[in-house]
Amino acid sequence: MFGYMSGTDSEKKTMLTEMGYQSMDQLFHDIPAKVRLIRDLELPTSLSEMELAGHMKALAKRNVTTEEYSCFLGAGAYDHYIPSAVDHIISRSEFYTAYTPYQPEVSQGTLQAIFEYQTMVCELTGMDVANASVYDGATAIAEAANMAGRITRNKEIVISRTVNPQYRKTMHTYARFNGQRIVEADYQKGATDVAELESKINSETAVIIIQNPNFFGAIENVKEIAALAAKHNILLITSVDPISLGVLKPPGELGADIVVGEGQSMGNPLNFGGPYLGFFAAKEKYLRQMPGRIVGQTVDGKGNTGFVLTMQTREQHIRREKATSNICSNQALNALAATVYLTLMGKQGLREVASLCLQKAHYAYSKLTETTIFTPCFPQPFFKEFIVKSRYPLNELNHKLLKHGIIGGYDLGSDYPELENCWLLAVTEKRGREEIDLMVKKAVETA
Amino acid sequence: MSQRLIFEVGKPGRKGHSLPRCDVPVRGIEEIVPEEYLRSSDPELPQVSEVDAIRHFTALSRLNYGVDNGFYPLGSCTMKYNPKINEDVSRLAGFSGVHPALLDCAVQGCLELLYRTDLLLAEITGMARVSLQPAAGAHGELSGLMIMRANHEQNKEEQRKKIIIPDTAHGTNPASAAMVGYEVIEVKTDSRGNIDPAELRQLMSEEVAGLMLTNPSTLGLFEENIIEVAEIVHDSGGLLYYDGANLNAIMGITRPGDMGFDIVHLNLHKTFSTPHGGGGPGSGPVGVKKELVPFLPTPVIQYRNGQYMRDYEQPLSIGQVKSFYGNFAVVAKAYAYIMSMGAKGLRNVSKTAVLNANYLMNKLKEHFYLPYERTCMHEFVLSGQTQKEKGVSTLDMAKRMMDYGFHPPTVYFPLIVKEAMMFEPTETENREVLDEVAEILIRIAREVEESPELVKGAPYRTPIGRLDEVKAVREPILKWTPPRKNNE
Ligand SMILES: Cc1ncc(COP(=O)(O)O)c(C=O)c1O
Numbered sequence: 010m011f012g013y014m015s016g017t018d019s020e021k022k023t024m025l026t027e028m029g030y031q032s033m034d035q036l037f038h039d040i041p042a043k044v045r046l047i048r049d050l051e052l053p054t055s056l057s058e059m060e061l062a063g064h065m066k067a068l069a070k071r072n073v074t075t076e077e078y079s080c081f082l083g084a085g086a087y088d089h090y091i092p093s094a095v096d097h098i099i100s101r102s103e104f105y106t107a108y109t110p111y112q113p114e115v116s117q118g119t120l121q122a123i124f125e126y127q128t129m130v131c132e133l134t135g136m137d138v139a140n141a142s143v144y145d146g147a148t149a150i151a152e153a154a155n156m157a158g159r160i161t162r163n164k165e166i167v168i169s170r171t172v173n174p175q176y177r178k179t180m181h182t183y184a185r186f187n188g189q190r191i192v193e194a195d196y197q198k199g200a201t202d203v204a205e206l207e208s209k210i211n212s213e214t215a216v217i218i219i220q221n222p223n224f225f226g227a228i229e230n231v232k233e234i235a236a237l238a239a240k241h242n243i244l245l246i247t248s249v250d251p252i253s254l255g256v257l258k259p260p261g262e263l264g265a266d267i268v269v270g271e272g273q274s275m276g277n278p279l280n281f282g283g284p285y286l287g288f289f290a291a292k293e294k295y296l297r298q299m300p301g302r303i304v305g306q307t308v309d310g311k312g313n314t315g316f317v318l319t320m321q322t323r324e325q326h327i328r329r330e331k332a333t334s335n336i337c338s339n340q341a342l343n344a345l346a347a348t349v350y351l352t353l354m355g356k357q358g359l360r361e362v363a364s365l366c367l368q369k370a371h372y373a374y375s376k377l378t379e380t381t382i383f384t385p386c387f388p389q390p391f392f393k394e395f396i397v398k399s400r401y402p403l404n405e406l407n408h409k410l411l412k413h414g415i416i417g418g419y420d421l422g423s424d425y426p427e428l429e430n431c432w433l434l435a436v437t438e439k440r441g442r443e444e445i446d447l448m449v450k451k452a453v454e455t456a
Numbered sequence: 457m458s459q460r461l462i463f464e465v466g467k468p469g470r471k472g473h474s475l476p477r478c479d480v481p482v483r484g485i486e487e488i489v490p491e492e493y494l495r496s497s498d499p500e501l502p503q504v505s506e507v508d509a510i511r512h513f514t515a516l517s518r519l520n521y522g523v524d525n526g527f528y529p530l531g532s533c534t535m536k537y538n539p540k541i542n543e544d545v546s547r548l549a550g551f552s553g554v555h556p557a558l559l560d561c562a563v564q565g566c567l568e569l570l571y572r573t574d575l576l577l578a579e580i581t582g583m584a585r586v587s588l589q590p591a592a593g594a595h596g597e598l599s600g601l602m603i604m605r606a607n608h609e610q611n612k613e614e615q616r617k618k619i620i621i622p623d624t625a626h627g628t629n630p631a632s633a634a635m636v637g638y639e640v641i642e643v644k645t646d647s648r649g650n651i652d653p654a655e656l657r658q659l660m661s662e663e664v665a666g667l668m669l670t671n672p673s674t675l676g677l678f679e680e681n682i683i684e685v686a687e688i689v690h691d692s693g694g695l696l697y698y699d700g701a702n703l704n705a706i707m708g709i710t711r712p713g714d715m716g717f718d719i720v721h722l723n724l725h726k727t728f729s730t731p732h733g734g735g736g737p738g739s740g741p742v743g744v745k746k747e748l749v750p751f752l753p754t755p756v757i758q759y760r761n762g763q764y765m766r767d768y769e770q771p772l773s774i775g776q777v778k779s780f781y782g783n784f785a786v787v788a789k790a791y792a793y794i795m796s797m798g799a800k801g802l803r804n805v806s807k808t809a810v811l812n813a814n815y816l817m818n819k820l821k822e823h824f825y826l827p828y829e830r831t832c833m834h835e836f837v838l839s840g841q842t843q844k845e846k847g848v849s850t851l852d853m854a855k856r857m858m859d860y861g862f863h864p865p866t867v868y869f870p871l872i873v874k875e876a877m878m879f880e881p882t883e884t885e886n887r888e889v890l891d892e893v894a895e896i897l898i899r900i901a902r903e904v905e906e907s908p909e910l911v912k913g914a915p916y917r918t919p920i921g922r923l924d925e926v927k928a929v930r931e932p933i934l935k936w937t938p939p940r941k942n943n944e
Contacts, residue, residue, distance in 0.1 A: 012801040013537050013729070014808055015886035021808065024815045024887055033807045036814060036831055037709055039678040044715045050708050051579050055798030058541050065792060069550025071565030073558055076549040084557050085779060092473060094506055098513040100543070102731075106522030108533050109735040111866075114918035115858055117459070118520035119734040122513070125462050128935035132499040138934050141735065144591035147779040155635075175779045182753075182775040186602050186636040228493050256485065258495050271779070281566040282556030282780025283591065284737030296932070302735065307928035309921035314458045319928040325594070325631035326869070330640045335631035338592040338725065341735030352462055352509045353472035356498045361475050364485065371488055372480035390489045411562060419557055442479040 073411060075279060079444040081373075083394050083435025084224070084419040085146065085173050086282065087274045089252065089362070090439050095276045095349045099342055109302070109338065113317045119341065120316035123304040126348040133254045133351075133359075134268040135261025136290035141302040142344040143336060146271025147179035149287030150218060150248055152300045152334055153267045154180060156291075157216035157244045158189055159298050159333070165190045165213040169201040171223035172248065174424040180218075189215075199227045199387025199396070207237055216244040221260065222253055225421075225433065226370075226394025227387060235264025251275050251288065251347075253392045255363030267291045276350025277343050286340035286347060297323060300334030365438035366393035369445065373436045376449045382456045386431055394435045396421065396428070401456035403432055409455040415448050458920070459515050463936050466503035473506075500938045519919045520734070521863055527889055529816075531835045531866035531878025532626065532674055534704045534726035536809075539793065542729065546788040556780040560765045567764035570781060571757045573791045574741075580794075580802070581700070581720045582713020583743035587752045588782040593701055595777065596721025596740030597632035597668075602774045603719055603744060603751040604665055604695050605636055610751075610772060613693065616665040620694075622651060624674045624870040629699060638665060645872060649677040649828045653684045660688060666695035671715065672702045672833035674870040674878070676813065686716025695719060703727040704882070705810055705834035708803030718745045728790035739786040753777050808883035809834040812890060816881050819894035823901040827873050834882070840875035848904045848911050850875040855922060856903070856914035860896040 016024075021033075030036060037045075056064060080088040099105060103118060110116030110123075123141045130139035143149045154166050166184065168177060170193050177193070184191050190213075194206040201219055210217075217238050221229040231247060238245040247265040249257075252274045260268045273285035291299055297320070305319035325332040354362060370393045377383040383397040399406060407417040418434035425431070436445065485494065504512070522528070528535035546552075554566055570588055577586040590596040601619070608616040619638040621629050623645055630640045641659055646652045656667070667689045671679045679685060689696050698717035704727045712720045724730050725738035732738065744752060754773045755766035766781075797805065810833055817826070817836040824838040840850035854864035854877070866878040881890060903911050915921065 012797055012804055012883075013539050014804070014883050015889075016808065016812075020887050021811055024811060028814060028818050033811065036807070036810045037678075039680055039831060039833075040706070040710050041680070041683055043683060044710050046708060046710055046714065050799040050802065052576060052797075052799045052802070053795060055801050056795050058796070061541060061792055061796050062545060064795065065545035065548060065788075066550070068565040068569050069545075069548040071568070072550050072554045073562035074549055074553035075555060076553040080555060082555050082557055086556050088555065090475070092506075094472070094510055096547075098510070098517070101514065101517040102524035102538075103517040103520040103522050105543075105731045105733050106524045106538055107520050107734045108528070108530055108535060108732045111530075112854065112858070112864055113923050114855065114915050114920055115521035115863060116519075116734075117919055118516035118518065121459060121461070121516055121519070122734075124935070128461075128463065129499075129501060131935050132501060144595060145779050147776070148591070148595070173779075175776060178776040179778055182602065182777055183635070185774070186605055188637055228489060232492070254495070254499065256489070256495055257493055259499070278552040278785075279555050280552050281554040281563065281784040282782070283778075284783035284786055285779070286737075296934075303934060305928040306933040307924045309923050311921055313920055315920040315923045317923050317925050317928050319925065319932065319934075325627035327627070328631070329627050330630035330634040332627070332631040332634075335594040335598055335628050335635055336592070337594045337626075337628050338732070338736040338738040340591075340733075340737045342733030343737055345734065349509065349513060352502045352504060352512075353506065354501065355466070355470070355472060355503045356501045357503075358471065358473040358475065359501060360498060361473075365475065365478055367485065367488060368478050368482055369480055371483060390493070392489075407559060408561075411559070416555060416558065416562075438475060441476070445480070 078414050078416045079440065079448060080416040081418050081434045081436060081448060082416045084433055085175060085271060086279055087435055087437055088279060088439055089274050089437050091276050091278065092353045094353060095346050098349045099346050104345060105342055110318060113315060117315060120304050122345050122348055124306060124316050126344045127304060129348060129351045130288045130290050133251055133259065134290045135259030136268050137293035138296050139288065139290040140299055141304060141341065142339045143287035143289050143301050144340060145283065145285045145287045146248060147176045149269035149289050150176045151180050151183040153246045153269050154189060154216060154218065156267065156298050156300065157246060160295060161215040161243060163213050163215035164188060165192060166216055166218060167192050167194055167206060167209045167214055168218040169194050169196065169206065171196045171201050171225060172218060172220040173224045199225050199389045200229050201234065203233055203237060210241050214243050216246055218246045220248040222250055222392040225387060225396050226391040227389035228392060231260055231263040239264065252363055252366065255359035256367060272347050275347035277346050284340055284343050286343035296320065298333055299323065301336050301339055362438050366436065369440055370395060370436040373434065373445045376445060380453050382453055393437060394433060396431050396433050399430045399432050403430055406452060406455055410451055413451045415451055461936050462502045462512050465508055465512055468503055470503045470505050472504050472509050527862040527885060527893055529865045529879045529881050530863060531880040532701055534880060534882060536729055536882040537884035538729055538731040542789040542792040545792050546785045551785065551788055564764055566784065567757055569788060569791055571759055571764055573787055574757060576794050577722060577741055578743055580707060581743050582711030583720055584746040585749045585752060586741045586743035588741045588787050589753045589777055590740040590742055591778055591783050592736060592738035593721060593723040593740045594628035594632055596742045597628055598635055599742045599753055599777045600697055600719040600721050601632055601636045601638065603748055604697065606751045606774050607748055608665055615663055618664045620659055620664060620667045623872050625668065625670060626674060626701065629668050649673060649675045650680050651685055653681050653688060656685060657688050660692040660694060664694050666697055668697040668699060670699040670702055672705045675828055675837050676832040676835035677828055677830055678833055682715050701726060702834065705806055707806040708799055709806055713745065718748060724786055724790040729793045730786045730789040737783045737786055739783045805883045812881040812883060812885055816879060816890050816894060820897055823898050835878060835880035837873050838877045839873050840877060843904045844875050846904055846908055848908045850877055852911045852914060853900055856900050856911045858915040859917045862893060
């Protein structure tokens with residue numbers, strides 16, 4: 010058992026005796042005997058590298074993957090194409106084996122990449138400032154809600170029911186303990202009911218939270234909601250799908266104060282739910298209330314441009330209980346993947362990806378709704394995801410589709426009881442026409 | 457030596473991607489989406505070829521220093537070697553290509569991996585169950601403290617809203633406490649580096665929810681009064697929270713559960729060898745004693761009737777703390793690590809980590825002030841106060857270390873040690889490395905005596921000199937601005 014350790018047993022023994030110890034156990038004399046473990050941990054016998062690889066492959070084989078199946082499932086995690094170059098860059102160990110760039114002189118690679126990432130997030134969202142990432146789309150919203158509470162000194166959060174249910178659940182968990190109150194506003198015809206939203210606003214309200222495209226895939230009228238927020242002098246948080254920003258108007262132009270979102274779509278694999286990244290951007294006037302790491306440009310003694318972690322008086326290591334957030338480690342490598350992804354896609358590529366998703370999703374939608382099994386659900390314009398209502402129970406449908414190598418859509422009934430048998434499908438640029446046709450055909454045959 | 461920004465590299469029309477052509481009938485976009493929703497101009501993203509992109513990011517990577525480049529004794533961060541096989545097996549398509557919303561029957565391999573890791577970590581820490589959902593250490597703290605509060609509320613003890621945290625604690629501890637609505641009471645560390653039981657007894661009351669402790673502490677010292685400390689907290693109805701950032705010192709030797717802790721978080725990106733990624737992703741599992749299992753985040757992964765499943769039916773659960781089930785690919789690396797180490801391997805890790813730390817400490821203690829003269833655990837803290845009297849700060853010495861080709865230790869933490877330098881060599885280093893590092897540090901101590909200006913001007917051999925952090929705050933430049941916008 011080498012345990013990735015470099016020193017040999019005899020070497021260690023010499024080190025020990027040189028220090029005047031007789032045994033390794035003496036090094037642990039500060040640990041009271043009463044709490045010592047006097048047996049071995051009960052763990053499986055250690056595996057050699059070869060055995061480990063075999064064991065892991067055996068586990069991996071027992072999963073359905075987008076590699077072999079045609080995926081129409083989205084609901085917050087998307088099967089987009091990842092250019093090969095992304096993994097090659099993030100696999101460079103100078104990047105992945107480094108810690109947080111506390112020492113800028115030996116961390117310019119990470120720091121500059123984050124600076125580039127911040128720039129790209131601002132460009133996409135139309136915002137002034139962005140941080141280096143938070144854990145994911147769900148915690149990004151929870152952090153943003155906290156931030157809005159600090160800015161407005163109000164405690165009530167009004168959130169649309171069209172926001173991803175997992176994000177709302179996460180917000181409820183955070184709010185239960187931090188003193189915020191969450192009020193949910195219903196939707197109408199698949200988009201936030203603006204009149205209902207307004208009726209929930211009162212003098213305690215800090216912020217409105219929406220998602221665009223929303224959880225149903227529909228495009229919200231962000232501008233109208235932003236106007237509502239402005240009218241009541243409260244903030245607007247918008248959670249966005251970054252790929253959609255290849256064609257959709259950036260929320261910054263529409264009046265959002267804080268823009269967050271799940272960044273997985275940008276060059277990060279599905280990975281059974283993580284690691285992903287939460288991107289986080291805001292108007293400049295809120296900079297000092299932002300959570301998380303921020304990188305800034307500066308110069309060294311000779312006037313060379315360089316990058317450092319900055320605005321750190323917001324953070325836990327300085328402010329402790331008064332910090333804007335407890336976040337320390339974030340999702341740096343995932344943000345690097347997103348940066349490489351956006352670099353490769355570039356100005357036109359992102360528009361192309363977004364257009365492909367849009368076209369293919371609409372093709373799939375029209376094919377499905379041409380059948381007698383599926384009917385339209387909502388009239389809203391949508392981006393890459395949409396809902397159809399099925400005459401056939403979805404659980405069975407999805408199980409049967411799997412047998413044909415197809416990962417069906419998301420069953421909305423579990424999160425929205427009123428949407429029983431409503432099927433949420435995502436169509437990315439990866440789905441070809443034949444795959445879409447086959448999915449429709451098999452779905453109809455099954456039913 | 458600065459590297460141009462990627463935005464300054466490209467030319468209009470250059471492309472780094474290749475996408476399939478659209479094989480479905482194309483409709484006019486305005487037909488599909490109302491024009492008012494559409495973007496009027498493209499975002500200013502780079503326009504580069506694939507080779508431009510690769511060269512750019514490769515050049516950036518070369519400005520970095522990672523564990524694979526050399527010694528990285530960043531205290532409290534456990535920068536051990538990251539085994540390569542773990543990278544490979546966590547990237548298998550059978551994991552990376554798995555959609556998290558798939559049905560249970562389609563993801564049995566992933567669920568089994570999570571379930572097994574849960575139980576392995578429970579055994580290592582002496583807890584009953586572990587949730588792998590938290591994304592990093594701080595997120596584990598947050599979840600653990602939520603569990604603490606939910607438990608007190610369930611017991612009709614809502615008034616327990618204060619938490620005791622030692623002055624040596626990491627900043628995330630008080631910050632997490634504040635996020636769950638706790639008021640932080642700081643307890644002082646005594647001259648041996650322990651909590652003073654008498655003071656703790658005084659601080660305890662019906663309003664105290666519990667004590668948050670890092671053991672070994674951030675001084676690298678084992679809490680000698682741990683049994684008494686645990687008794688004091690439990691006797692007055694509080695719970696004990698274990699910050700597991702320093703678990704690397706004690707695996708297979710003692711367990712938080714056996715010491716009396718009720719809630720534990722771990723940093724898989726420290727103890728369990730998953731790489732830190734330049735700042736993340738990490739993974740911060742939270743484990744609890746049996747009585748607290750009902751409060752764990754949902755879903756809990758269960759094994760029933762021969763099937764692994766996601767269990768959301770936990771009425772007392774604090775709920776979800778993020779999307780899905782945690783940083784799965786990071787968990788997979790930690791799982792692979794534990795499977796390749798086994799019980800004896802993990803104990804050997806901790807023993808060697810402690811040996812290496814003591815070895816380096818012993819070599820350095822004559823040259824730098826050692827505030828706590830005890831056998832250390834996996835890390836130790838020196839003070840640069842002697843050198844500071846000569847006008848050379850710990851920061852100066854840290855920068856000088858870079859000139860000799862290795863990463864500095866953690867500096868200015870913990871806060872209670874002046875000019876602190878916290879060294880954590882980890883178990884993966886051998887004697888030659890430690891000897892060489894000790895030699896260099898001793899040489900730097902000599903330089904402080906003989907040519908302090910030399911040390912104050914360091915570093916000289918890094919890609920860039922010391923950066924003006926004050927300017928960065930005063931005149932914040934937080935993104936690149938395209939020239940056209942400059943002219944506006
Ligand atoms: C003692 C201690 N606690 C908590 C943390 C926070 O961990 P993370 O960065 O994973 O959130 C750290 C990280 O440096 C630490 O050293």
